[in-house]
Amino acid sequence: MSKATDADAELGVTLEINGQEVQAKQGETILEATERTDIDIPTLCAYADLTNVGACRMCLVEIDGSRLETACTTAVQDGMEVEVDTDDLWDHRQTILELMFSEENHYCMYCEMEGDCELEDMFNRAGLDSSRFPLEYPEIDPDTSNEFITMDLDRCISCGRCIRTCDEVVGNDTLSFGNRGKDATIVADDDVPLGESSCVSCGACVQSCPTGALYSPLSAYRGREEDCDVVQTTCSECSMGCELEVYTNSGRIVKIEGVEDGPDGGQLCEMGRFGLLGDDRDRIHEPSIRGEGAVGVDVATDRVADLLEDAETVDAVASDRLPSETLDAFAEAMDDYDAAVEVPGAGRAREEKRIARQVAKHFEKSPSGLRASGPRALLDADSVVVFDTDIVDTHPVAASYVRRASKGGATLLSVDEDEDRFGRKSDVSIEAGTGLDRVSEDAVEVVEEGASALSDVDAETLMDAVPALTSGIGVVVLGPDVSEDTIVNAYALAGMTGSKVLSLPRQANTGTDVGTDDLHGSADVAYLFAGDDREENVDRMLDVARGADTVIVQATRESILTKAADVVLPALDWFERSGTVTDASGADREIARVLEPRVAVDSDREVLSALSEAVEPQEVKP
Amino acid sequence: MASLDSIRQSIHESDADVGGDDAEIIPADADVEDVCDEEVDTVRSLIEPFPDDKEGVIPALQEVQGEYGYLPRFSMQLIADKAGTSMAHVYGTASFYSQFYLEPRGEHTIKVCTGTACHVKGADEISEEFCDELDVELEEVTDDGQFTVSHVRCIGACSLAPAVMVGDNVHGNVTEEKVPDVIEEYRGDDA
Numbered sequence: 147m148s149k150a151t152d153a154d155a156e157l158g159v160t161l162e163i164n165g166q167e168v169q170a171k172q173g174e175t176i177l178e179a180t181e182r183t184d185i186d187i188p189t190l191c192a193y194a195d196l197t198n199v200g201a202c203r204m205c206l207v208e209i210d211g212s213r214l215e216t217a218c219t220t221a222v223q224d225g226m227e228v229e230v231d232t233d234d235l236w237d238h239r240q241t242i243l244e245l246m247f248s249e250e251n252h253y254c255m256y257c258e259m260e261g262d263c264e265l266e267d268m269f270n271r272a273g274l275d276s277s278r279f280p281l282e283y284p285e286i287d288p289d290t291s292n293e294f295i296t297m298d299l300d301r302c303i304s305c306g307r308c309i310r311t312c313d314e315v316v317g318n319d320t321l322s323f324g325n326r327g328k329d330a331t332i333v334a335d336d337d338v339p340l341g342e343s344s345c346v347s348c349g350a351c352v353q354s355c356p357t358g359a360l361y362s363p364l365s366a367y368r369g370r371e372e373d374c375d376v377v378q379t380t381c382s383e384c385s386m387g388c389e390l391e392v393y394t395n396s397g398r399i400v401k402i403e404g405v406e407d408g409p410d411g412g413q414l415c416e417m418g419r420f421g422l423l424g425d426d427r428d429r430i431h432e433p434s435i436r437g438e439g440a441v442g443v444d445v446a447t448d449r450v451a452d453l454l455e456d457a458e459t460v461d462a463v464a465s466d467r468l469p470s471e472t473l474d475a476f477a478e479a480m481d482d483y484d485a486a487v488e489v490p491g492a493g494r495a496r497e498e499k500r501i502a503r504q505v506a507k508h509f510e511k512s513p514s515g516l517r518a519s520g521p522r523a524l525l526d527a528d529s530v531v532v533f534d535t536d537i538v539d540t541h542p543v544a545a546s547y548v549r550r551a552s553k554g555g556a557t558l559l560s561v562d563e564d565e566d567r568f569g570r571k572s573d574v575s576i577e578a579g580t581g582l583d584r585v586s587e588d589a590v591e592v593v594e595e596g597a598s599a600l601s602d603v604d605a606e607t608l609m610d611a612v613p614a615l616t617s618g619i620g621v622v623v624l625g626p627d628v629s630e631d632t633i634v635n636a637y638a639l640a641g642m643t644g645s646k647v648l649s650l651p652r653q654a655n656t657g658t659d660v661g662t663d664d665l666h667g668s669a670d671v672a673y674l675f676a677g678d679d680r681e682e683n684v685d686r687m688l689d690v691a692r693g694a695d696t697v698i699v700q701a702t703r704e705s706i707l708t709k710a711a712d713v714v715l716p717a718l719d720w721f722e723r724s725g726t727v728t729d730a731s732g733a734d735r736e737i738a739r740v741l742e743p744r745v746a747v748d749s750d751r752e753v754l755s756a757l758s759e760a761v762e763p764q765e766v767k768p
Numbered sequence: 769m770a771s772l773d774s775i776r777q778s779i780h781e782s783d784a785d786v787g788g789d790d791a792e793i794i795p796a797d798a799d800v801e802d803v804c805d806e807e808v809d810t811v812r813s814l815i816e817p818f819p820d821d822k823e824g825v826i827p828a829l830q831e832v833q834g835e836y837g838y839l840p841r842f843s844m845q846l847i848a849d850k851a852g853t854s855m856a857h858v859y860g861t862a863s864f865y866s867q868f869y870l871e872p873r874g875e876h877t878i879k880v881c882t883g884t885a886c887h888v889k890g891a892d893e894i895s896e897e898f899c900d901e902l903d904v905e906l907e908e909v910t911d912d913g914q915f916t917v918s919h920v921r922c923i924g925a926c927s928l929a930p931a932v933m934v935g936d937n938v939h940g941n942v943t944e945e946k947v948p949d950v951i952e953e954y955r956g957d958d959a
Contacts, residue, residue: 319856319857320856321856322854322857322859322860323864324860324863324864325864326865326866333856333860333863335855335856336841336844336856336858336859337863344855
């Protein structure tokens with residue numbers, strides 16, 4: 147309710163809080179009004195942009211010397227006199243805190259969150275060191291069924307932040323309150339273990355939990371927040387480019403959180419929050435040459451330079467998750483050896499730019515006018531069409547925004563060749579047996595000619611659903627596996643209806659212009675810069691490796707690729723790199739070094755420039 | 769879970785092909801995929817009249833419980849689908865109200881009053897006697913699917929303590945000796 151406040155409204159309401167004159171906006175809550183002041187109203191259930199519900203009663207304030215209200219749900223009024231810190235109010239807060247403490251099993255000393263716990267802080271702030279009430283000792287089994295998230299309701303105060311986060315931020319609705327009164331508890335789906343529920347393990351609830359009721363075993367007992375260094379960087383697992391807040395302690399990563407007031411609203415996915423912590427493939431620490439074992443960096447780069455120089459043909463492939471600066475250095479180095487260069491996945495972004503230009507010309511618009519500014523554009527949409535719902539797996543954060551749009555009242559039309567992954571969130575699902583390009587073409591026809599003679603079985607559904615695009619704000623989402631025809635149709639659809647396209651290629655860094663060559667296919671030497679790419683992403687590189695006589699691999703961790711290599715060069719991991727990547731919406735995002743590299747090389751670019759320098763001066767062509 | 773033929777039988781009495789002698793009660797945790805199409809259609813048609821949003825959840829739950837006597841998991845999935853809400857929301861609603869049951873119930877619930885007067889006059893012994901006689905625990909259903917014994921707060925019949933309610937009938941001054949008679953009154957009665 148309180149979040150409906152118009153951000154641009156003027157400060158037209160004057161009230162007094164703790165004797166201090168405060169200016170507020172019409173419709174704003176007392177709690178929101180104090181955010182512009184140094185007055186600190188205690189809260190437990192309020193969090194970031196979540197709807198306020200007044201559940202914890204910590205923000206009780208005294209209004210006009212008589213009535214008590216929760217500041218998070220009470221709107222400001224002109225001339226209101228509010229007291230926040232009277233003895234009477236703190237008496238109430240103490241009692242509530244003592245009841246919270248006695249109701250569940252809060253044994254702070256043994257809790258992972260001790261030191262980072264908002265309940266403990268509040269207990270201290272209220273001047274409490276014990277509870278007057280006898281402890282209830284309820285019997286609670288911690289739920290460890292999810293490998294990333296432990297739900298230990300021994301520490302739960304039923305503030306409902308996790309439920310609202312799952313609903314309002316993730317749009318997944320896995321969590322709810324079950325039962326009633328004193329027995330009320332957090333449940334997943336119909337009270338099944340979290341690991342067997344519809345939970346997508348994004349961990350947003352872990353980030354919002356004020357106590358130790360939801361925590362990740364991957365981060366547990368690795369250090370309190372105050373003992374950690376925090377670095378902001380960008381995730382390069384997909385083209386979303388989510389901002390990561392990485393906590394480190396004693397040279398290791400403790401946990402990763404989203405940034406609530408950042409461009410992504412704090413939402414991350416399982417991969418970004420947990421997967422990055424748990425890469426247990428063996429690290430490549432130093433260069434090695436087949437038959438000779440580990441060698442020094444100089445020896446290895448000299449050997450690589452020799453191999454490249456002696457080769458008639460060189461095929462070079464680099465991972466699309468590397469920063470643009472590194473990819474440029476790669477292209478430059480390979481160019482010195484006349485290599486054919488490819489960045490798998492970069493084709494899609496290039497193709498799309500060309501399509502957008504042409505479609506835009508047709509509709510007398512600018513190409514950028516056809517593209518959505520980012521996933522947040524979905525929140526303002528009246529209708530959303532998704533081609534390829536696999537974004538639920540490949541771009542989970544974008545999927546959250548789609549679900550939120552649907553919950554916010556947007557009409558959601560999902561088109562997929564298989565099962566619609568948005569399930570009941572979709573208003574219309576089309577299982578496109580005939581392929582996405584056919585359905586997207588039909589959609590264009592529906593807009594163009596209205597009730598035309600569509601032969602498809604899906605025609606009727608399309609006729610009902612597509613017109614929603616033409617009224618209000620529409621967004622067409624393109625998943626990772628769509629054909630060129632579908633991309634053309636999607637842009638055409640956007641051009642005709644005034645909608646925007648949100649394109650989500652698999653490729654992590656969409657900003658590179660590197661990689662336009664056709665590879666030789668069976669070259670003398672293959673140079674494969676895999677970085678920290680995972681097994682499923684190195685298929686293309688494996689193909690190239692199979693065709694080549696000699697294989698050089700620059701990689702972070704051991705994989706099937708490094709086993710096939712004649713020379714292996716170490717590469718940095720995601721948390722050691724620095725540079726820039728471009729996200730799916732075309733915005734540049736910074737990658738910052740989180741930890742110093744602990745391998746033989748300090749920078750991927752150094753290795754590449756050493757290769758460039760090793761080239762003997764070429765004859766200048768006349 | 770014990771097989772509860774008779775509930776299924778009685779539900780489908782007019783529907784000779786469905787159910788039959790071997791019909792088993794649908795387990796509480798059966799998913800939509802686990803039950804036959806007829807059951808899915810039955811639930812769909814039951815909940816059809818209600819609104820396609822959260823407002824429709826409670827009347828739909830009541831309707832389904834009216835048919836099955838409790839809320840099997842698959843019915844809650846169908847209700848969530850229809851109302852465009854989550855399983856968590858439907859479960860949260862169903863578990864909030866004491867009128868909804870998430871486990872199979874007997875056709876007749878024997879409600880033993882445990883209000884102050886009945887308690888003093890030996891409600892506990894009466895309730896134990898019912899359970900022993902039927903060979904069930906509290907809130908469990910008998911193997912033949914006919915009875916569930918349950919405790920309720922004061923039913924307002926203190927002058928008849930200890931009192932027991934079955935359906936809309938009140939049985940007053942119940943003694944341990946009378947327990948088999950009360951049970952017999954309802955046994956096999958498929959009203």
